[in-house]
Amino acid sequence: MFETNYDDCWLRYERVDDDELRTSYRQRLSHAYVSEGAPELGAVRAELGRGFEGLLGREPHLWQHPPRSIERFLVIGHPEEMRPISETIDPDEIWTLAEDGYVIRTVEWEEHECTVVTAPSDRGLVYGTFHLLRLLALGEPIDDLDIVEEPANNSRILNHWDNPFRRSVERGYAGQSIFDWERLPDLRERYVDYARLLASLGINGIVPNNVNTGIPSRPTANDAVAERAGWQLLESENLEKVEALASVFRRYGIRTYLSVNYAAPIRLGGLETADPLDPEVQQWWQDKADEVYDVIPDFGGFLVKADSEGQPGPYDYDRSHAEGANVLAEALEPHGGRVWWRAFVYSEHDDRAVQAYETFEPIDGEFHENVTVQIKNGPIDFQQREPISTLFGAMPETDLGCELQLTGEYTGQGVHATYHVPMWKEILEFDTYADGEGTPVKDVLADREGQGIAGVGIVGEDPNWTGNYLLQSNLYGFGRLCWDPDLTAEEITDEWVRQTFGHDETVVETVSDMLLESWDACIDYHTGGLGLMHMMYNGEAALENHYDPAPEEWPEYVGATGDGIGVDRTSSGSGYAAQYRAPLTDLYDDPETCPEELLLFFHHLPWEYELPDGTTVVQRLYDNCFDGVEAVRELRARWNGLEGRVDDRRYRHVAERFDEHVVQAERWRDALCAYFYDHSTVADENGRVPR
Numbered sequence: 001m002f003e004t005n006y007d008d009c010w011l012r013y014e015r016v017d018d019d020e021l022r023t024s025y026r027q028r029l030s031h032a033y034v035s036e037g038a039p040e041l042g043a044v045r046a047e048l049g050r051g052f053e054g055l056l057g058r059e060p061h062l063w064q065h066p067p068r069s070i071e072r073f074l075v076i077g078h079p080e081e082m083r084p085i086s087e088t089i090d091p092d093e094i095w096t097l098a099e100d101g102y103v104i105r106t107v108e109w110e111e112h113e114c115t116v117v118t119a120p121s122d123r124g125l126v127y128g129t130f131h132l133l134r135l136l137a138l139g140e141p142i143d144d145l146d147i148v149e150e151p152a153n154n155s156r157i158l159n160h161w162d163n164p165f166r167r168s169v170e171r172g173y174a175g176q177s178i179f180d181w182e183r184l185p186d187l188r189e190r191y192v193d194y195a196r197l198l199a200s201l202g203i204n205g206i207v208p209n210n211v212n213t214g215i216p217s218r219p220t221a222n223d224a225v226a227e228r229a230g231w232q233l234l235e236s237e238n239l240e241k242v243e244a245l246a247s248v249f250r251r252y253g254i255r256t257y258l259s260v261n262y263a264a265p266i267r268l269g270g271l272e273t274a275d276p277l278d279p280e281v282q283q284w285w286q287d288k289a290d291e292v293y294d295v296i297p298d299f300g301g302f303l304v305k306a307d308s309e310g311q312p313g314p315y316d317y318d319r320s321h322a323e324g325a326n327v328l329a330e331a332l333e334p335h336g337g338r339v340w341w342r343a344f345v346y347s348e349h350d351d352r353a354v355q356a357y358e359t360f361e362p363i364d365g366e367f368h369e370n371v372t373v374q375i376k377n378g379p380i381d382f383q384q385r386e387p388i389s390t391l392f393g394a395m396p397e398t399d400l401g402c403e404l405q406l407t408g409e410y411t412g413q414g415v416h417a418t419y420h421v422p423m424w425k426e427i428l429e430f431d432t433y434a435d436g437e438g439t440p441v442k443d444v445l446a447d448r449e450g451q452g453i454a455g456v457g458i459v460g461e462d463p464n465w466t467g468n469y470l471l472q473s474n475l476y477g478f479g480r481l482c483w484d485p486d487l488t489a490e491e492i493t494d495e496w497v498r499q500t501f502g503h504d505e506t507v508v509e510t511v512s513d514m515l516l517e518s519w520d521a522c523i524d525y526h527t528g529g530l531g532l533m534h535m536m537y538n539g540e541a542a543l544e545n546h547y548d549p550a551p552e553e554w555p556e557y558v559g560a561t562g563d564g565i566g567v568d569r570t571s572s573g574s575g576y577a578a579q580y581r582a583p584l585t586d587l588y589d590d591p592e593t594c595p596e597e598l599l600l601f602f603h604h605l606p607w608e609y610e611l612p613d614g615t616t617v618v619q620r621l622y623d624n625c626f627d628g629v630e631a632v633r634e635l636r637a638r639w640n641g642l643e644g645r646v647d648d649r650r651y652r653h654v655a656e657r658f659d660e661h662v663v664q665a666e667r668w669r670d671a672l673c674a675y676f677y678d679h680s681t682v683a684d685e686n687g688r689v690p691r
């Protein structure tokens with residue numbers, strides 16, 4: 001069970017340096033009266049032990065009753081179980097909190113002063129405990145606490161694109177999958193540590209297998225032999241493995257879901273069809289759901305990629321996505337499970353941007369109430385910057401989930417230090433006008449119980465978990481934003497850096513600024529910054545890449561011709577702009593009002609179209625590409641300036657990645673600029689682009 005050769009990420013629990021602070025923490029927390037019983041409380045105790053040992057130099061003394069002779073102590077539990085809580089906090093305040101909420105409060109009880117962590121659920125106690133530990137790791141005072149927390153989003157789920165049995169990870173850049181299905185139900189310590197990382201952020205669901213359940217959907221040479229795949233996890237003999245994994249995550253308040261294959265009734269059940277309106281198919285799903293819940297009583301539900309990129313779905317039987325999803329939903333409903341049905345589909349329309357809306361908007365209101373339609377943040381595919389998906393403003397009768405990508409499929413993979421939090425803030429703050437002005441995506445999502453945020457995972461077997469140490473920040477930031485989308489990017493970043501690298505102000509400031517600036521740089525050298533996208537190399541099916549530049553490979557996404565560049569997606573073009581609520585349609589339809597960063601997404605404009613500051617489109621593209629590379633060089637230089645301030649191992653690892661990052665940014669700049677020049681034949685005013 002012991003494997004300790006991997007990083008602790010932000011749960012390092014380094015000793016609190018400041019003597020005064022450490023003494024005050026010790027005085028208040030060294031004695032802990034912690035409720036017992038639920039498995040989550042075991043996790044709480046273990047975490048206190050680990051956290052205090054690191055932060056304070058000693059484990060807490062645990063009590064099963066209030067320690068009468070101790071003046072100050074910590075109390076963790078539910079109100080009805082513990083007098084220091086029930087006699088100081090109105091239980092109604094706790095019971096009316098959202099299920100995952102919690103309170104951390106300093107109270108006077110009899111002659112004692114107690115730091116109380118209480119919550120309506122066991123999971124809430126786990127979250128509250130991690131919050132308290134975070135305060136200590138951040139060096140915050142705890143003398144007079146009064147914290148009331150509730151998550152903004154009910155579901156906060158990680159989707160792993162991990163391929164069971166073979167342990168490869170689709171779009172994973174941090175080594176093989178941490179989930180070892182061959183050896184399950186044998187458990188690994190790493191599952192526990194992963195659960196701890198997630199619980200510290202408030203993540204409450206995981207899907208451990210890829211949405212592409214019918215692997216190989218993109219075969220590699222090795223895959224030819226390997227046929228065991230994600231769809232098989234629903235097999236009776238594999239449910240025990242799923243339960244073993246679920247039992248680890250359950251202790252940390254995390255429910256386990258599975259990606260399922262729409263043709264499961266055929267592949268697993270031996271039926272002739274998977275037609276959702278066929279009674280035998282309906283019965284099969286019900287029986288399967290009953291069986292799953294027998295083994296995994298708190299099972300979360302099914303995630304489905306249907307009728308997309310070769311995966312089967314209801315279209316095979318001329319049924320709609322709603323008909324397709326509802327049969328699964330009905331099977332899960334008696335057990336409290338939910339279907340997360342992905343909107344990542346294609347339709348007949350020439351422009352991919354309009355396709356998801358075209359497919360899903362007409363069936364708003366037709367989904368069963370335990371179905372959530374999971375929508376990628378933008379209409380294309382996790383590009384460096386996309387406009388926000390029109391579906392967020394278009395399905396008021398349906399529970400919606402937003403799918404974000406933590407792994408950097410298009411943002412430099414495991415190499416480039418591209419921090420996604422500023423991008424996610426932009427997405428969540430975007431005003432959809434769904435319910436008039438002032439309906440940002442974050443409110444659309446937070447509005448209903450069956451909604452939430454799902455993130456495509458980033459971790460793998462690498463010792464640093466994420467390919468590049470700095471990219472751990474994307475997992476951290478994702479979880480924190482799911483919990484509280486009102487946090488600013490700056491707040492989240494500061495928290496992450498301090499817990500990961502300590503409190504040296506030079507390091508905190510430098511790393512924070514680097515992260516916060518990295519996304520802009522990434523957009524510039526990957527796209528030219530005016531809303532172009534999808535210019536990456538794809539490659540043979542066996543070697544899909546999405547890392548190197550190849551703007552000529554996808555002409556329909558770029559729209560470069562002799563006379564101009566960009567794609568006309570206005571109301572009179574492909575019509576994407578018209579899918580937005582009224583004021584947005586007008587905003588995007590007019591090149592004069594369309595935000596510059598999305599200009600060429602919505603418009604095909606002459607190369608020498610003048611931007612408000614007098615610069616032409618083609619010149620701006622050149623300039624941004626060059627600026628992007630300069631920005632990456634600057635990031636590298638700033639990191640290099642931290643030598644000696646960050647431990648050598650992490651310092652060198654990241655420094656090497658920055659060397660590659662610079663080279664790769666230059667390759668993108670050169671490929672893009674050459675492409676712009678070839679089509680426009682307009683020279684760069686500064687003579688940097690070869691003619």
Ligand code: GCU
Nearest residue numbers: 170171211212305309344381
């Ligand atoms: C992209 C990605 C695929 C993934 C797909 C999806 O196309 O490149 O690897 O399977 O999105 O989200 O389903």
